[in-house]
Amino acid sequence: MMPFRLPHVGTGAVLPDMAAPRPAGSFLPPRPSRNSQAGRISIPALVVLLAIAIAIPLIPYQMTVSNYVVLMFMQAVTYAIAVLGMVVVLGYTGQINLAQAAFFGIGAYGVALGMLSGGLNFWISLALGVAGATAAGLALGLTTIRLGGHYLAMITISFQQIFDLVLVNWVDVTHGPDGIAGITRPSLFGISLADDKAYLLFCSVVLYVLVFAVWKLPDTRLGRAMRAVRENQLAAEVVGVHTLRTKVTAFSLSALLGAIGGGLYAGGFAYISPDNFNFARSIEFLTATLLGGAQSPFGGVIGTVLIVQLPEWLKLLPESLRFIKDVYLAVYGLGVILIIIFLSEGIWGLVKTIRTRLFAEQTTTDTTGIPALTLESAGSHDGPLLRVDNLQKHFGGLKAVDGIGIDVERGTVHALIGPNGSGKTTSLNVMSGIYEPTGGKVIFEGEDVSRLRPHQRASRGIGRTFQNIRLFAALSALENVMIGAQRSNNPIAPGEGALRERAMSALQFVGLADRAHVIVRNLPYGHQRLVEIARVLAGNPKLLLLDEPAAGLNQTEKMAFVELLKRLRGHGLTIFLIDHDMGLVEKISDRITVLNFGRKIAEGTPAEVLRNPDVIAAYLGTAGKVN
Amino acid sequence: MALLELKGVASYYGNVQALKGLSLHVNQGELVTLLGANGAGKSTTLKTISGLVQPAQGEVWFEGRPIHRLGPEAIAKLGISHVPEGRRIFPGLTVRENIMLGTSTRGRLPRAQMADEVEQMFAIFPEIKKFENALGWTLSGGQQQMLAVARGLMARPKLLLLDEPSLGLAPLIVQNLFGTIREIRSLGTTILLVEQNANMALSVADRGYVLETGSLTVEGTPQDLLDNEEVRAAYLGGHHG
Amino acid sequence: MQVLFDNLQVLFQGLALGSIYSLVALGFVLIIRATNVVNFAQGDFAMLGAYSMVLFFTGLGWPYWVSFVGALAAMAVFGVIFNYGVYYPLRHRSFLPVVISTLGASIFLQNTVLAVFGPQPRPLEKVLAADGVNIGGVFLDSQYLVILAVTLALVLFTYLFFEHTLLGKKLQATSQDKDMARLLGIPVALMISITFIYSAVLGGIAGVLVGPILFVSIGMGSIIALKAFAATIIGGFGDVTGAIVGGLLLGVIESMAAYHISVPYKDAYAFLALFIFLLFRPSGIFGEKVSEKA
Incomplete structure (x- = not known):
């Protein structure tokens, strides 16, 4: 393979681009727009979010709240971690997973059994639970090699059901339907987390770190590959995404997050039993994900809080409206249908839509300083x-x-x-x-x-385009082309910066650099064709x-x-x-x-x-x- | 008055504008052919007439009434039978059943009449008679095409x-098929024929239109069109031969 | 000798249980074929049918057969509502939203019934007053006999309806190519409604029949639906014969394994069988090949 951007007569060549002349030598990577990227948030919004996030776990320190309320927070926080897993697998990768409660349960039982039956400490037990769940997630992910769609739904449900049956029936190990009591909380760096307030604070910090990671994921190589699989699996595979590995990774991550949530849950509540981890709980995680908005960790957290808190708020209703509490779960089922029909991107999607309406979306991009596209077509082979x-x-x-x-x-x-x-x-x-x-x-x-x-x-x-354009419709032009650029063996420098630069060069070459941040489904047809070509070119075919x-x-x-x-x-x-x-x-x-x-x-x-x-x-x- | 008339029809196929202000008419009893290269908008024209595609602008009139706001089921009931590209045989139904479903717009038919009409189709297309009880997907391309036409005719359109x-059919079968099309036409059915096999289509048509990227370029008798450079250009791009 | 009798007895029970799976699986497959949608609320059709029966027979005191017909009529109406409430608004969307919508419907139905009837499982009268017959040492419970007979009759009816009526052919045409069906003037929306009605009624019958054996409970549908879905995959996804054979096979596997191996894991065997099929023959017994649209 020829090195990147060394001049080679007749093989690798620097190509002139279509756009107007630009200042030579200046290299300023284009600024990303706020709206078109997966989870960009404006600074004021970020400050507000942070303030709320910091305030919540500190509430118990500031005022007297009942033990009940603290436990409710604890439930919301640990569930939210599991829901983050759903965001990764369902929201980002578009794969259905109806076994998240099983992963949650593997984490919880890992902690419980590790500590009480195995005599291990909390952290080691947690690690074992998480490892076990991740392995299970990996195995489930591997089934997508042959099966997708409905089969996957069925496979994950089956896994969930078998897990449930094992919990209930393998009494010698799992203690059966009675569950396990007496799980104790750990200490961290010598600080005891036995206190409810301290443990909640600790769980919240874990949640925030994970929210941050999941929020940043879409703009990494892996995250883009996941979204490419969600948007158009065939196109993803053809532009060089290892789609099976991507799906397996998504399932493993989902299981990992589920198990972390479950392990913390076990510590938080000291008692677990099989009915905390059954199919209904999986559906609850799914609903939380959809309600909040599957494509954002913030949506997932909002959805979880609503799902956990709603029944509590309903208790506060006046006597005449109490009947709503009785049919709460029915309303919640109806809610799922209504969300899917009318609010397909959840609450967070709604927030984003409103924000886009209020503040005009950035549709043009500064195109100064984009390097010219180079193509490495060299090869040692003679003949056709x-x-x-x-x-x-x-x-x-x-x-x-x-x-x-x-x-x-x-x-x-x-x-x-x-x-x-x-x-x-x-x-x-x-x-x-x-x-x-x-x-x-x-x-x-x-x-x-x-x-x-x-x-x-x-x-x-070998690169190709399709007769009926196959782009990743919900992604920006730049992201589409970056996915093309991140194929393996692409002779470009490592790192996000190089990918972005390569993608901008390819867009510049087809004359669309100024439209880099427009979501491709909003581009006119002719431009979509060009984006598809830029996507291939970015991969140095x-x-x-x-x-x-x-x-x-x-x-x-x-x-x-x-x-x-x-x-x-x-x-x-x-x-x-x-x-x-x-x-x-x-x-x-x-x-x-x-x-x-x-x-x-x-x-x-x-x-x-x-x-x-x-x-x-x-x-x-x-x-x-x-x- | 024309049996069918398109007035300034603009249609989109997905994101692409497939028809750009197309106007044409078909008179009672005529066999009109619509020629043009791939992607010229021929299939979209037919889909717009039969209601599978709703026109964004313009009107489609049939027997003196507008039909462009009706759905395909309603348009079928008015007496327009569309034999679409790719034959679209129901793969899991037998040849006989496929043919019988062609009568769906005509209400309930007595059993004997149904059997009788199916036999009439087998008389026109003797080649598929012997596969009467075979499933649709087992037929060859040519047989499927005949079945599709037979099914379309059962609506008495x-x-x-x-x-x-003629798509994907061997030359000999194409000739048989066009013989049959002439026969159907001689029985009084008005036909609008979209073809890529220009010579063949013009050999049976009364009139023809040439479509290029969504609008008409040439109209005339078969002889006019055969002599026309643009017809060749529409197919082979440059000006050859 | 006793061993043989016991095995026959278990086989008989397995077939009866499998018949219930078959009926629900048949409803599954009909909807899959007509709409390409897997209905995760299919089992709740059975649950609703059983509760309708509880309402009419136990609650309102109607005669048994009047209640039975009433329950089926209620299911038919419900099929239409389900079509327009759960499937129709999403008919142009991909499979995932529709699957989730049917899951939502399942939660809604179970909890609505819970709010109305409470959590206590309800008993339901057997169809025949007679206990059963004893043939050469093998006891045949009357309800099991009824289940087998009704299933046989329904399978036969379904076959005749789909294979020997023009309406049945139109339903098949709709499931094979909707646009072409519309071009021929077949009212596609009506055909899909009919499919949902038929599927809901089949589910309802299964519920009424299995009620006396399993008790009528909120969750009865979920487990039946999962088995029925497993049966459709084992039989061959979307294949009518496969659904029926798969259901029977699953019922027998389950009963035999419970008898010979261990009862508590009774429900796990079905899923184990499913896993084995998915790994070694994902196309099922009658399936051609697994194909997902690109």
């Missing part, structure tokens, strides 16, 4: 960059691709054309790893990549596969797009594309391959191919003998 | 919308 050899892809009896062979030479633009249903997109899907070939080989730089997963191919430098990149563009946009492709070719990038606009294909291609009925019917220069009678017949059709 | 019936 990509060789497709006798490739076959059958779906049942349908031979979508029926033994085609194509050589894509380094540094060329190679087009694949053919009538609808001739197997073009299927070929591209086999090349990028979305489908495994039925027969034949895909060889990239001399390596047989036929059986590699899409993210593994991305890590070797050696081979760019484009599936109908000009579809849906108007004439002006098409012209600009042709220029873009020419600039890319001018700097040595190899491009393989499908398009139906023959004018466009003719202008930019060095070579054209024509498919019909899954077979290659012609290949050559544009002039040769478009005059070929077979090709004309395939497109215009032969006038039959009907006349 | 006043207007039949055919979307790329």
